[in-house]
Amino acid sequence: MPEGRTAPQAYRYLFFEEGPLLQFWVRFHPNPQSETTMQRTTRWLAAATLLALSAGAHAQVNQVRVWAAACANCHGTDGRAEPGMIGLAGRNKDELLQQLLAFKNGQRPATIMHQLSKGYSDEQLAQIAAYFAAQKK
Numbered sequence: 001m002p003e004g005r006t007a008p009q010a011y012r013y014l015f016f017e018e019g020p021l022l023q024f025w026v027r028f029h030p031n032p033q034s035e036t037t038m039q040r041t042t043r044w045l046a047a048a049t050l051l052a053l054s055a056g057a058h059a060q061v062n063q064v065r066v067w068a069a070a071c072a073n074c075h076g077t078d079g080r081a082e083p084g085m086i087g088l089a090g091r092n093k094d095e096l097l098q099q100l101l102a103f104k105n106g107q108r109p110a111t112i113m114h115q116l117s118k119g120y121s122d123e124q125l126a127q128i129a130a131y132f133a134a135q136k137k
């Protein structure tokens with residue numbers, strides 16, 4: 001999904017412009033006359049599941065973005081830092097996570113990150129690391 005879209009724009013894009021969901025719908029939409037109740041129910045369930053999955057994925061991306069936004073003051077928007085500060089964008093996911101965990105458990109001394117990293121679970125740090133690794137440098 002292209003960057004910088006609001007949620008309504010993203011859904012319009014998904015359903016109507018590019019339309020992978022719409023295409024799926026068209027392909028599996030049978031002739032109504034030949035459809036049994038069972039088939040109709042299955043088709044609706046499949047459509048509802050797809051919708052729920054796409055909404056769930058969207059919510060999860062937004063959650064990571066909120067966490068990552070807390071890093072922007074120091075590491076730049078989406079981890080693209082100003083000169084003189086440490087950038088996070090496009091770096092190796094595992095290395096970022098290792099650093100964050102090292103801050104968290106006190107292995108790596110720090111001025112601030114040892115405190116910040118304690119505010120997240122290991123799983124959240126992994127998601128944050130993956131988010132920054134996926135950003136363009």
Ligand code: HEC
Nearest residue numbers: 067070071073074086096099100110111112113114116128
């Ligand atoms: C208040 C400023 C500040 C904020 C906010 C901040 N950092 Fe940092 N970050 C630092 C500083 C300073 C360092 C260098 C280590 C230290 O002294 O704490 C650092 C180091 C790091 C490093 C190690 C990078 C390297 O190359 O060694 C990572 C990874 C990192 N930060 C990730 C994050 C993440 C993820 C967030 C948001 C959850 C975040 N930081 C929020 C200031 C900040």
